[in-house]
C-alpha cells in the first residue's frame with residue numbers, strides 16, 4: 383500500500399461516514415432543504431478562504447516547478463469557477479455570506495492555519511489530500527445525475543468529480559507519498575495525526591450541515 387492508502391485505511395470509520403453521508407445523499411437526490419444547503423455553503427465559503435491560503439502555501443513549498451504547477455492550476459479553479467459558483471449559489475438561495483464561523487468551521491480553519499504556519503509541506507498536504515480526496519469519493523458516484531439537478535446541487539457535484547478533479551487528487555497524493563519517504567518516524571506520526579484529525583473534521587462538518595448550520599440572513 384502507498385502511504386496515503388495506509389493513512390486512509392487508518393481513518394476508515396470517519397472516512398466512510400464522511401463519504402457516504404445522509405447530507406450528500408440528500409444533496410444528490412435534489413431533496414436537501416434549501417435552508418440546509420444555504421447554511422452549508424455559507425460555512426463552506428469560510429472554509430474555502432482558509433483552504434486557498436493553505437493551498438497557496440503548499441504551492442510555495444513544492445520542491446520543483448513541476449510539483450507546483452498542478453496545485454497552482456487548481457488554485458486558479460477554486461478562485462475562478464468555484465468562487466463564482468459560491469457567489470451564484472448563495473444569491474440563488476437568497477442568503478448573504480456567513481456572518482461568523484460555526485464551531486465545526488472554526489476547528490477546520492484552525493487545523494488549516496496550523497498546518498500552513500508549520501511551514502512543513504507534508505503537514506499542508508495531509509489536510510489538502512483529505513479535503514479533496516473525501517470530496518472526490520462522495521461526489522464521484524453522483525456525477526451522472528449532476529446535470530439534472532438545480533445548479534447549486536449539480537455544479538457542487540461536478541466541481542468535485544471527473545477526470546480533472548481526480549487528477550488533482552492523484553497529484554496531491556503523489557506529493558504526500560513522495561514526501562513521506564523522506565520523513566523520520568516522529569514526522570510520520572505528525573502527518574498521521576493531522577490526516578486523521580482532518581478526516582474527523584470532514585465528518586463533523588457534514589454532521590453539522592445535516593443537523594443544520596445557523597443561517598445568516
Ligand SMILES: Cc1ncc(CO)c(N)n1
Pocket residue numbers: 426429430433490513514517584587
Ligand atoms: C469542509 C470541506 N472539505 C473539503 C472541501 C473540498 O474542497 C470543501 N469544499 N469543504
